[in-house]
Amino acid sequence: MHARDLPKSAPVKPPAATASEEERNQARENAAMQARHEQERASLAKQQEQDHAKVVAQAKNSQAMADMERQHQQQTQQLQQRHAAEQHGPPPQQVAHAAPAAHAAPLPQQHPQEPRSQERHSQGPH
Numbered sequence: 001m002h003a004r005d006l007p008k009s010a011p012v013k014p015p016a017a018t019a020s021e022e023e024r025n026q027a028r029e030n031a032a033m034q035a036r037h038e039q040e041r042a043s044l045a046k047q048q049e050q051d052h053a054k055v056v057a058q059a060k061n062s063q064a065m066a067d068m069e070r071q072h073q074q075q076t077q078q079l080q081q082r083h084a085a086e087q088h089g090p091p092p093q094q095v096a097h098a099a100p101a102a103h104a105a106p107l108p109q110q111h112p113q114e115p116r117s118q119e120r121h122s123q124g125p126h
Contacts (some may be wrong), residue, residue, distance in 0.1 A: 006041060
């Protein structure tokens with residue numbers, strides 16, 4: 001249940017013209033209490049609406065974050081596939097690069113070259 005779902009209070013009846021001072025004071029106190037209750041109910045309803053809006057925004061942000069993570073994963077997989085294809089396929093067009101430093105260690109081979117030679121033999125004559 002939410003504050004907005006609470007039923008409105010019945011209006012306070014004004015004191016009768018013949019009411020005693022004590023009855024009039026009681027009616028004023030009741031009216032003040034009812035006004036305070038209405039103000040508290042409205043304040044709580046507003047706070048609950050804000051809480052709901054935050055949760056909806058967080059859910060949207062969570063979805064956006066999940067979408068972004070999926071996109072990042074896909075981009076990373078595509079990069080890995082492209083790099084693997086470049087290592088095992090025909091060499092890409094070379095762009096003039098500076099010569100590697102003489103002390104640089106050669107890059108390790110990640111995959112043996114033998115599967116490429118088998119592919120060539122299985123393709124038959126051209």
